[in-house]
Amino acid sequence: MARIDWFQAGMSDGRLGIEPSYFSVYEQLCARRSKTPDREAYFAAYREGVRSYCNPKNIYQIARTGAVAIGACEDSAVIRKAVQDGFANLLEQ
Template sequence: MKLWKLVTLLSIPAWLTVASGCAIISENECQAGLWYERGIEDGARGQTQATVYKIAQKCHEYGVRTDTAAWMRGYEEGIERYCTPENGFAVGRRGRNYEGVCTGPTADLFLANYERGLAVYQAEQQYAALVDRYESAERELYRVEEALDESESKEERRALRSQRRSLLREMRHLEAEMMHFGGFGAFNPLLFY
């Protein structure tokens, strides 16, 4: 087995350990017992109330009792910070998931703005995919042009010219698609509000 394959295979378990090591709460955080503050933090991040049960379970493993009442008081304050229309747009714009934690009159405003922000995020992702495809076609066109300059057989030149025409058609199509987003190199998020 080649060395790089062996190193890759051996590093996978280490990577999985690091990735899964993102525990909901550390032993030190459990020991600190800042439950009200932790509740504010979790609420302000849009976590669900089920988070407190996961925290309590983890802290129980460390032999620490969780003050869920203090966490819930903080959580309510944090949720108020999270469930604003402005934050709804920001959460959507970053492509984050919304866990349905907002209630009451702010829920509708949050959700409407979240959906607006998410639409902009998704459009930006589509635009980026178009740009990637365009740049890939452009690189391939450059390679075909070089091969055309160096080709000696008539059949090879014919095939390369056909490939060049196909790439140019694809690039024109991609340019037209990018115009729906503001143009090449000019993504305009205001088109998606």
């Protein structure tokens, strides 16, 4: 069985804006095989990856496509404005 690089998994999930609660799915899947995911490595990388995802410029660009999820981002006026502006730009096209 291949070993999972939990640092890379966390980085990837963060960059995709996957909510941190998704880690519980990994825990459940690993438990079926008597394994334990590396929470520390995962979340160290996740925090780094989610910063790039939750950048207002990135959120704006994604919102311009018509599909953006911000559940992984801190709730802030800047993020909400990036979503609004991106959707508004989409509607103007």
